[in-house]
Amino acid sequence: MNDAAPGLLDRLSLNQQTVxxxxxxxxxxxxxxxxxxxxxxxRAPVREYGVAAAARLLRDAGxxxxxxxxxxxxxAPDPAxxxxxxxxxxxxxxxxxxxxxxxxxxxxxxxxxxxxxxTGARERVAEALAxxxxxxxxxxxRLALEPLHPMYAADRCVVSTLAQALDLAERFxxxxxxxxxxxxxxxxxxTVGTQIARAGGTGGAGSRIAAFQLxxxxxxxxxxxxxxxxxxxxxxxxxxWFRERVEAAGYRxxxxxxxFHPALWARDGADVLAExxxxxxxxxA
Amino acid sequence: MNDAAPGLLDRLSLNQQTVxxxxxxxxxxxxxxxxxxxxxxxRAPVREYGVAAAARLLRDAGxxxxxxxxxxxxxAPDPAxxxxxxxxxxxxxxxxxxxxxxxxxxxxxxxxxxxxxxTGARERVAEALAxxxxxxxxxxxRLALEPLHPMYAADRCVVSTLAQALDLAERFxxxxxxxxxxxxxxxxxxTVGTQIARAGGTGGAGSRIAAFQLxxxxxxxxxxxxxxxxxxxxxxxxxxWFRERVEAAGYRxxxxxxxFHPALWARDGADVLAExxxxxxxxxA
Numbered sequence: 001m002n003d004a005a006p007g008l009l010d011r012l013s014l015n016q017q018t019v020x021x022x023x024x025x026x027x028x029x030x031x032x033x034x035x036x037x038x039x040x041x042x043r044a045p046v047r048e049y050g051v052a053a054a055a056r057l058l059r060d061a062g063x064x065x066x067x068x069x070x071x072x073x074x075x076a077p078d079p080a081x082x083x084x085x086x087x088x089x090x091x092x093x094x095x096x097x098x099x100x101x102x103x104x105x106x107x108x109x110x111x112x113x114x115x116x117x118x119t120g121a122r123e124r125v126a127e128a129l130a131x132x133x134x135x136x137x138x139x140x141x142r143l144a145l146e147p148l149h150p151m152y153a154a155d156r157c158v159v160s161t162l163a164q165a166l167d168l169a170e171r172f173x174x175x176x177x178x179x180x181x182x183x184x185x186x187x188x189x190x191t192v193g194t195q196i197a198r199a200g201g202t203g204g205a206g207s208r209i210a211a212f213q214l215x216x217x218x219x220x221x222x223x224x225x226x227x228x229x230x231x232x233x234x235x236x237x238x239x240x241w242f243r244e245r246v247e248a249a250g251y252r253x254x255x256x257x258x259x260f261h262p263a264l265w266a267r268d269g270a271d272v273l274a275e276x277x278x279x280x281x282x283x284x285a
Numbered sequence: 286m287n288d289a290a291p292g293l294l295d296r297l298s299l300n301q302q303t304v305x306x307x308x309x310x311x312x313x314x315x316x317x318x319x320x321x322x323x324x325x326x327x328r329a330p331v332r333e334y335g336v337a338a339a340a341r342l343l344r345d346a347g348x349x350x351x352x353x354x355x356x357x358x359x360x361a362p363d364p365a366x367x368x369x370x371x372x373x374x375x376x377x378x379x380x381x382x383x384x385x386x387x388x389x390x391x392x393x394x395x396x397x398x399x400x401x402x403x404t405g406a407r408e409r410v411a412e413a414l415a416x417x418x419x420x421x422x423x424x425x426x427r428l429a430l431e432p433l434h435p436m437y438a439a440d441r442c443v444v445s446t447l448a449q450a451l452d453l454a455e456r457f458x459x460x461x462x463x464x465x466x467x468x469x470x471x472x473x474x475x476t477v478g479t480q481i482a483r484a485g486g487t488g489g490a491g492s493r494i495a496a497f498q499l500x501x502x503x504x505x506x507x508x509x510x511x512x513x514x515x516x517x518x519x520x521x522x523x524x525x526w527f528r529e530r531v532e533a534a535g536y537r538x539x540x541x542x543x544x545f546h547p548a549l550w551a552r553d554g555a556d557v558l559a560e561x562x563x564x565x566x567x568x569x570a
Binding site: 116119155160190220223225235236237238 | 400401402404407435438445446474502503504506507520521
């Protein structure tokens with residue numbers, strides 16, 4: 001039915017938060033068994049396991065690390081807070097490099113307590129990118145600025161649209177700062193197709209699309225709005241449309257499934273992964 | 286300190302959902318005692334009390350009805366569903382006219398069950414506006430299309446930004462279709478200042494700004510994300526910035542406070558209203 005499907009399945013990557021119930025060895029083993037070739041990692045479980053040990057484990061299982069989540073939180077206005085954030089982000093770059101991934105996802109950070117200055121917070125993100133971009137570039141890592149859904153603008157991420165993320169990224173070389181296209185955060189935006197094309201640029205090294213992540217949008221939102229992402233196909237997002245748009249923009253990189261939902265974490269990890277692969281075939285490929 | 290303040294307080298309107306604990310007579314009495322001159326109403330409590338009786342009650346109390354919430358929910362794809370929605374919206378227009386308000390707030394509606402076609406849903410809203418606009422215009426009522434926060438795009442409102450709302454409204458005469466500027470829904474958008482200026486046009490009869498509503502953004506969001514709006518000054522929104530922007534765009538109409546929060550409903554209504562007036566002086570005027 002779809003000539004792109006076999007190649008696309010090879011590009012499927014499982015973000016470890018989708019199967020939070022799995023340890024890193026379980027993740028490596030489970031993905032290898034399922035024929036999934038890539039994984040997206042998070043810093044906390046990797047550091048707990050040991051960065052070098054995690055890199056070896058995944059390499060030995062034949063898995064590629066497609067991204068590391070996450071750096072960022074760059075909006076602190078005080079010098080000490082800013083210095084601490086930059087230090088932490090440099091450490092994140094080093095961890096990404098050690099894991100062999102070229103993509104460090106950055107979540108900008110929210111408004112500082114008591115502040116209503118979105119513009120100022122966004123400018124501080126730009127200032128931090130100017131420092132971190134070269135540091136990352138020298139280590140073969142690209143900063144992947146992720147616009148988060150506007151419902152997180154106050155407390156998590158002052159970058160809310162792909163247009164905003166590109167406005168920031170384009171101030172820097174494409175090899176240093178890219179963007180994440182995540183369906184969960186961007187699906188509602190009637191300008192997102194235009195912005196994906198803008199992100200692709202003329203393709204190749206000039207593209208800003210550093211990562212492509214999938215989750216579906218389901219309602220009602222849970223308290224706190226963090227852990228309510230839907231399994232592929234369960235919600236409102238036209239996932240295939242997004243896949244076609246990023247491909248039309250020249251993107252040929254990993255397609256990472258990143259779903260946060262306690263109902264998935266309560267199940268057997270292998271079952272969840274099998275369902276992800278099945279849904280990916282039906283709704284994405 | 287602020288020359289605009291006295292005039293602005295005269296323009297303060299209390300949306301009845303802010304004090305849901307009040308009956309309509311309590312609302313009329315409470316606003317009159319507090320010196321508040323306008324109220325925003327909702328259809329369900331008005332119909333329960335009786336439309337004509339409500340109109341008389343508020344008129345006798347010297348109160349102006351600044352808006353009626355709400356019509357809309359215009360995205361049903363089936364003929365029967367569309368016909369029912371149009372009928373219901375005509376009834377809402379009639380109720381608005383009977384209450385003496387020129388502003389009927391419309392919430393577009395979400396995706397139909399199982400649909401992922403945002404573009405199609407938005408087009409059905411436009412088709413309905415083409416029918417309802419003239420009907421409303423003939424009765425001295427303007428349809429005020431309200432962009433809701435993107436977190437409601439799936440289940441409540443497929444119009445998520447002021448730019449989108451204006452794209453729709455501008456297909457119709459300004460006297461028939463305007464937009465609502467509600468700080469709770471729009472505060473995160475870095476293009477909202479530009480879009481408010483666009484909405485104002487050259488001012489006067491050509492302005493699209495049919496209503497200006499205030500609530501603050503607080504976190505964490507409650508389950509369902511509906512009833513977590515913040516009292517003025519408690520959250521992330523620069524309310525004064527918004528007020529200045531709509532005034533710069535030529536808007537001189539009511540400034541309506543519409544806060545949905547169970548903590549406000551659990552208190553004495555007069556206390557809540559006194560707090561609203563106090564916060565309005567501090568954070569808006």
